Amino acid sequence: MRDTLKRTTALIVLIVAFCAGVGYLVFGICTNGGKWATERVNSHIYSNGTTSTSGAILDRNGAVLVTSKDGERIYNSSRGVRMSTLHIVGDTSGFISTGTQSLYRTKLSGYNIVEGIYGILNREGKTSNITLNIDSEACRVAYNAFGEYNGAIAVYNYKTGELLCSVSKPSYDVNDVPPNLLRSEYYEGVFLDKTISGIYTPGSVMKIVTAISALQNIPDIESQTFDCDGEYEIGNGSVICFEVHNHVDFEGALNNSCNFSFADITLQLGAKKLLATAEALGFNKQLYSGDVPLKKSIFRPSDSDRVELGWAGIGQSTTLLNPSHMLGIVGAIANGGKGLAPNRVKSFSTFFGQYSPVANTWFTIDSGIAAKMKELMRSDVINRYGEYKFPDLEFCAKTGTAQLDDADSHSWLAGFSARADLPLAVVCIAENGGFGSGPATTVTNEVMQYFLDVYTK
Numbered sequence: 198m199r200d201t202l203k204r205t206t207a208l209i210v211l212i213v214a215f216c217a218g219v220g221y222l223v224f225g226i227c228t229n230g231g232k233w234a235t236e237r238v239n240s241h242i243y244s245n246g247t248t249s250t251s252g253a254i255l256d257r258n259g260a261v262l263v264t265s266k267d268g269e270r271i272y273n274s275s276r277g278v279r280m281s282t283l284h285i286v287g288d289t290s291g292f293i294s295t296g297t298q299s300l301y302r303t304k305l306s307g308y309n310i311v312e313g314i315y316g317i318l319n320r321e322g323k324t325s326n327i328t329l330n331i332d333s334e335a336c337r338v339a340y341n342a343f344g345e346y347n348g349a350i351a352v353y354n355y356k357t358g359e360l361l362c363s364v365s366k367p368s369y370d371v372n373d374v375p376p377n378l379l380r381s382e383y384y385e386g387v388f389l390d391k392t393i394s395g396i397y398t399p400g401s402v403m404k405i406v407t408a409i410s411a412l413q414n415i416p417d418i419e420s421q422t423f424d425c426d427g428e429y430e431i432g433n434g435s436v437i438c439f440e441v442h443n444h445v446d447f448e449g450a451l452n453n454s455c456n457f458s459f460a461d462i463t464l465q466l467g468a469k470k471l472l473a474t475a476e477a478l479g480f481n482k483q484l485y486s487g488d489v490p491l492k493k494s495i496f497r498p499s500d501s502d503r504v505e506l507g508w509a510g511i512g513q514s515t516t517l518l519n520p521s522h523m524l525g526i527v528g529a530i531a532n533g534g535k536g537l538a539p540n541r542v543k544s545f546s547t548f549f550g551q552y553s554p555v556a557n558t559w560f561t562i563d564s565g566i567a568a569k570m571k572e573l574m575r576s577d578v579i580n581r582y583g584e585y586k587f588p589d590l591e592f593c594a595k596t597g598t599a600q601l602d603d604a605d606s607h608s609w610l611a612g613f614s615a616r617a618d619l620p621l622a623v624v625c626i627a628e629n630g631g632f633g634s635g636p637a638t639t640v641t642n643e644v645m646q647y648f649l650d651v652y653t654k
């Protein structure tokens with residue numbers, strides 16, 4: 198009797214252990230199967246470590262950016278398109294980890310939970326394609342507009358989250374890889390998509406965040422005035438303006454990007470309130486643009502050093518900003534307060550049918566404050582930058598110059614069109630573009646004019 202009990206117990210333990218093992222295996226296959234099957238050691242999918250059999254990547258207009266033929270990856274026939282979409286499409290070897298070929302390799306391989314990679318091996322042509330929201334012609338226009346400058350630009354539809362244009366420079370031609378790619382200083386960081394993995398000192402585009410915080414926390418901010426004499430003294434230090442702006446109100450302070458006024462506003466706010474606004478807008482947080490993790494923007498203001506706090510409020514100090522994150526912030530202002538994440542993928546096929554991802558919401562700001570910021574950024578263009586620089590765009594913007602200790606400043610622009618038929622926001626950074634926002638303004642306008650032509654006529 199005791200023997201029977203022992204055997205029964207042992208059997209039950211074995212059955213439970215077996216079921217747990219099977220469960221663990223099934224769970225593993227469900228969650229990681231695609232990743233395991235598409236590891237680079239799988240010679241069915243890769244030859245010499247590069248993707249040989251994989252689905253096509255198309256842009257929003259059906260242009261084929263890359264596809265497979267006879268076990269080879271074939272890229273778009275235009276060198277300009279290949280160069281400008283390099284970081285979005287990715288390379289065949291996976292050096293560009295945020296490229297679509299790398300991020301979505303499981304989907305592109307045609308792997309599915311029911312058939313595994315059987316579908317890929319036995320049904321030639323049954324790999325899955327991915328259609329992007331990207332307009333490759335817009336990318337080509339943007340890339341050319343950068344001229345000699347390096348940098349990044351991203352344009353998206355702030356109402357839908359569709360990422361229409363995303364370019365990172367320097368780039369190279371995958372069909373004609375430069376022999377000095379890994380050695381030349383020019384190509385340093387070439388595998389990083391700066392729109393996603395770049396962080397820069399924001400300079401005055403940070404005043405957008407400080408202005409939002411002021412509207413949230415300082416009740417009489419719109420009736421305050423400031424008397425800029427070019428230097429805002431704080432204890433034994435100061436924050437410098439590069440011009441003397443004299444008597445300005447809040448709007449005039451933003452129009453002229455007056456450091457004096459914004460240092461004053463920052464000290465009125467204090468580190469805690471400014472940080473609360475910044476964090477509610479995604480600073481110090483891991484943001485995802487669909488499946489794409491962004492490099493975190495960093496903001497660490499402190500009340501212990503008032504001079505440093507003053508500089509932090511105008512985007513200098515230790516503050517670092519990711520371009521795609523900034524796109525979401527201006528997108529929120531344009532979109533009545535709702536900041537959508539930029540969304541690269543339009544659709545892809547799965548075993549169960551076609552799937553279209555929806556853009557996630559990063560943050561929301563009060564709609565009244567969004568409307569006020571929109572008005573102020575429109576006023577920046579009308580009263581300071583000049584309508585003629587952005588013809589027919591009803592453009593709203595804030596420019597910035599990120600001062601660097603050891604090189605020419607980076608020029609920034611963050612803005613959007615207020616036209617109902619052109620709901621697009623844009624962020625552009627031209628590295629070492631020098632003072633003022635010259636090159637960032639030029640690149641932005643050229644790309645926006647392309648969209649104006651294509652999408653509103």
Ligand SMILES: [Zn+2]
Pocket residue numbers: 425426427438439440441442443454455456457458
């Ligand atoms: Zn000033």
